Amino acid sequence: MHGVRRTWNQTIEQAQRYEQWSAEARQVLQQRYALSRECFLKRSEPVLLRNPEEYSLWNRRKACLVERYRLELATASENAGLSPPPALREQVEAEFRVTEAALRQNPKSYATWAHRLWLLRAVLPLSPDSTSTAVPGLGNCQWRPPWIVPLDLAQVYLAREEALCKQLLALDDRNFLGWRHLVEVLTLTKGIGLDLSSSSSSCGEGGAPVAGAAAGKRLLHITRTVLDQNSCNYTAYHYRSIAVKEAPQDFDWLEELDALHQVMYTEPNDQSVWFYYHWCMEQLQQHRQLDQASHTQNQAHDHRHYLEKELDLLDALLELEPTARWALEAKARHLMNLGQHKEAARILGEELPMVDPLRKGMYEELADACMRNSLA
């Protein structure tokens, strides 16, 4: 967890506990094909709850679950309606609970998050008219539940996922696995068709999520909440930039920049804000270049005007904090974009190495590149 100091000295009890756990885990692993399905599920549960970082056990659980579902299907095929049988739903819930307990034990376990995502994807169809029957992660297992999950049930599942992610992110707002899961969940929401404004696109098989506009707005809202609590969170800014790309039309760039200015002045040493700030400026530049084509000549100088305003702001900040290196770097970058390469090179070559001598080499290189650009 971020912000909690780790103790590197293991106590004797901790070492003994680990020995015990690894002996048990090894035993279960060796017997995983030999044990019956139910027995394995029962025996692997306490092992995984104590330490969920054992991929093979989770994978074997996946296979056991699939076998179980197949058996259920075979027995219940006569009265197979269009909704999953209740016994099956109970088993799915039980598995969700196991993963949740494992997450509380270790919120940053790749294996657990992956298992939970697999479970979600297995239970919910990828899109209303999905024809693919392969379950990702199990290779050749050609199996797909024949039922269509009713929308309210799907909504319950997905809302629960979102709530879980929010809870774990509240504990540690830089838990990137939680963020990743949240984005996947929002994709699935979109993919299932739960938001009415979505039009096309389904999730690629194991590829990057393509979030729809409503999911983008949701993500924007969530990141805004997290950033309001703690504005120095790189992960949140990263996902905010992804959300913005998906829902560009309702995004107010100027308001965003204003919020960033507040954070820059409150804490100029926090690097995450500056990275996001530069990204925002680049996006703005691209937007304005697109707009320029369709607008009159009067707005052609818009971006230069904004750059100059930003420069004024940075100058004011540097007056208050002459040693704020991120602000100096930002100023140099703006100057380069405005075409004042000599001034930018001077800042990079002279002022920045004085403020931040550890990165002298980098600044000198940047200054050289800047001068070359100006001559070219």
Place this chain on the structure above:
Amino acid sequence: MTTEIVKKQPSREEASLDGEGVDVVINGSDLPQVICAASLAGLGYKVLLLEPSETYGGCTSGPLSAALLFGDLDSATDNKHLKGPVRVVANGGNRLTELRSQALANASAFVLELQPRFYFAADAFLDLLVGSGAASYLFFQPVDSLFWLQASSNTVADTVVIDVPCTKAAIARSHDLGLTEKRLLMRCLRSCFVLSSAATEYDPHSPAMDITDEERREMNRRWSAAGDSATLLQQLEEAFASAPSDQQWKRVAALVHDIYAWGIEDMPTAPATWRCSIDRLERFIQSVMRFHAATPFLCCKYGSNEIIQAFARRCAVKGGILAMDRSIMASAACDAEQGPDENGAGFVVETNHGERIFCRIGVISPQHDSNIHVDAKLVLRFAGLTSEALRLGEPGRTNRAATGHAFFIARFNEGALAAASSYSSATLYIWQISSAAGICMPGYYVVYAECDLQRLPRQQVANTESTASALHTFRGMVAHVLRCIAPAACEACDDDVAVLESVFAAYAFYEAPAPPSGFSVQTRDGSANVSVPYSYARMDRIPHAIRQILEHIVGDDQRAASSLDVFFGISPPPEGSS
């Protein structure tokens, strides 16, 4: 049809304390006395607490129904329905009828407390509540908003109102501070925090982490060079001599000094030293971080009287006796022969019912400041009911829940109190407590205002006249603050009374007696006086003073000293204890 419930009171003979032998007798049931009683009972002493009135609480005793406080002036002047010595000095409000019938209908559902307090979350007082076990009987809620007003003149436009941000994220989000002010504020807070005694480089959240050792040493050296008696403001001025804008800097410095370093209660003639201010600032920040709330304050649900009740319960649970309706007529030392057992001398305490109680070890009695002419305090209080929360700015701008509690602190500088220029700078405290705290009726907020109008020595006027002029000033101050906070409601009103009427459905001004300023502890070895300063939001001095009282009683007992450490929350309780 109403049924009268007749309680069978124990007869005087059944409940008599005549001839009772105890270890310690405590007079009164204000907060310090009940804490002493709980502590001594926990140590194994036999404690008897005598309270002159019929309810706990002394000067804060209740319950008090809104219908009675906000009733007509005529029926309230005789005060016979008001428990405890509270005097309503002015009443008013024309929109009473509807409200009074509502209040009567809901009378059993809420209480009014006359001296609300907010408590710092990381304070000696909270440690005392936890260590003594009284906290298990209490509920606390965080205060949602903290506002600071600096009134330099009587015009609303010149009054600076700031929603005080208590965390870094809140500072970044704040709409009341400009960019430069945010930067200056962060620099101030960081310097102060780095210099505080508890800042270590091992805490990942501490700003001390991102500062080099030489920088910290240099800062220490520079600040110590000014001397120990320099104030925080002086140190900050030197440290930030190159601030660009004087106006902005002054505002930030005043904010840091008044609120973060809680200098608002210091007299201008006796300012706190910079080390003391830094300790207070650190306490402010620790209080915010302790429960991750928006402000450093907690407010006791169901009223601060509950705290007195909690300690009284602890005392009773450990075997103490609490007797109401008894005041001490006389207490005299007695020799070994007069006492009931052969353990030696003690005291004989006589109550107003003629009971004689023998006390082996000591008597603790309150002392009131009898000197009313020089440096006397005149504290006026105000209670008003409003159906809408007092809130600064539009509801959409701030992120706070609408049913919260809020604390407004207004500092009136010299010249701002045009009506009565004989009063020096005054600080007005306004608490807004929502019905969620169980204190007022559902759907309403109680707004309390309290101000200590220091009387200068040259004012030698009779009590009633000075009270009237003080009341006039106080009313003006409350009305001025309301105009700043709830401008929509008071646009067309120029008159103070009109402002109050337009915002509050019912209101009253009242004087409640001052709490005891000190205690005299009579033991067999002699008597001692301990002063217990009361202050509006600073309760941390009370545990220290109470510890002194207890040490007089307990003496040099080592075991008792370690138990007292546990009681005051200084050390954790030993394993396996209840």
